Amino acid sequence: MDYRNFSMQTPLVNTLSETICRITGAEAVVLGDVIQSLWSGYGVIQRAALCGMQSQCGDADVPVVIKHIDISRARANPRGWASDVSHQRKVRSYQIEKTFYEKFSEQCKQRCQVPKFLAADEIEDEAGWVIVMADLNFQGFDGRKSHVDQQDIHACLFWLANFHATFMGNAATGLWPAGTYWHLETRPDELDAMPEGRLKNSAEMIDRRLNEAMYQSLVHGDAKVANFCFSEGEPDRVAAVDFQYVGRGCGMKDVAYFISSCLSDEAAARQQESLLGFYFEQLQVALAGRNSAIHFPDLECEWRELYPYAWADFCRFLAGWSPGHWKLNSYSEQITQAVLENIDRS
């Protein structure tokens, strides 16, 4: 571990270190590299070593990752805070991530691995909170990718299928009632900013179709390639991080968004059938392994029908988020047009 960023001097760091020791039972914590700063500098995600944790792995230091959100600084933001939809969404997203690690993450076994949760707590004076989790790099998942091959894509779809199977029918208590970071209800400004037209007019209808699906699970909500950690030793498996937008939803939202995050327009069109085929195969196996009573053909039929809706829903967000220069590419445009025609006919 590199201790270059080790700096116990500032009061904030002391409070953080004290909090971490208190909630994990460590005798001391050595803060390491900052992986990245979070949300306009209101927090950090940082490596650390917990010392003196006899019970966990002898007396060796335990390598962890700390996600620390400093709300006091966000509150002081001059842009206004209580009225700012995006601030409120962010705060809630971090609270939800904490809840996910505390209450749900343990159910994620090897086939949809997530970092092992160690502890989380509020920091005194409502200053924010901290999540302490195992460092996946020390479990072999030290690869991060921006370009993926077929095996990588399958590994991520395998993770998604197993995650969706694990939480099929879950009520998502304490998580987003509708998962994903682009969910319509949480994006009123982007809806306003959208160019007038059929997609804008149908935004609610598309959202409703997805929300009213009979088969619902938990969706990761931001399942892009950057949030998967790869392992050279186990290339068929990945682990996932970043659960700020986890909530109830149709699994197709994760699948469509994941595909959009790593395949070109042309490749997404060409591989659509084979990738969906692989995903549903894995979903069926995973559900069978859980002795699910679900009639799988009904689930597959419903979710396949909703795959284009999931794309259209994400395209709706993009069109409002970046209205000036974002263009529907031909694959997502075709899919979205087909959905709009479907809605017109119904």
Ligand SMILES: Nc1ncnc2c1ncn2[C@@H]1O[C@H](COP(=O)(O)OP(=O)(O)O)[C@@H](O)[C@H]1O
């Ligand atoms: N438990 C962990 N073990 C190893 N790396 C992690 C862990 N948690 C996060 N990371 C790394 O830090 C990056 C940022 O974390 P993430 O939770 O995605 O923050 P953000 O919300 O800012 O995207 C991840 O993409 C991943 O590479």
Ligand SMILES: [Mg+2]
């Ligand atoms: Mg991330």
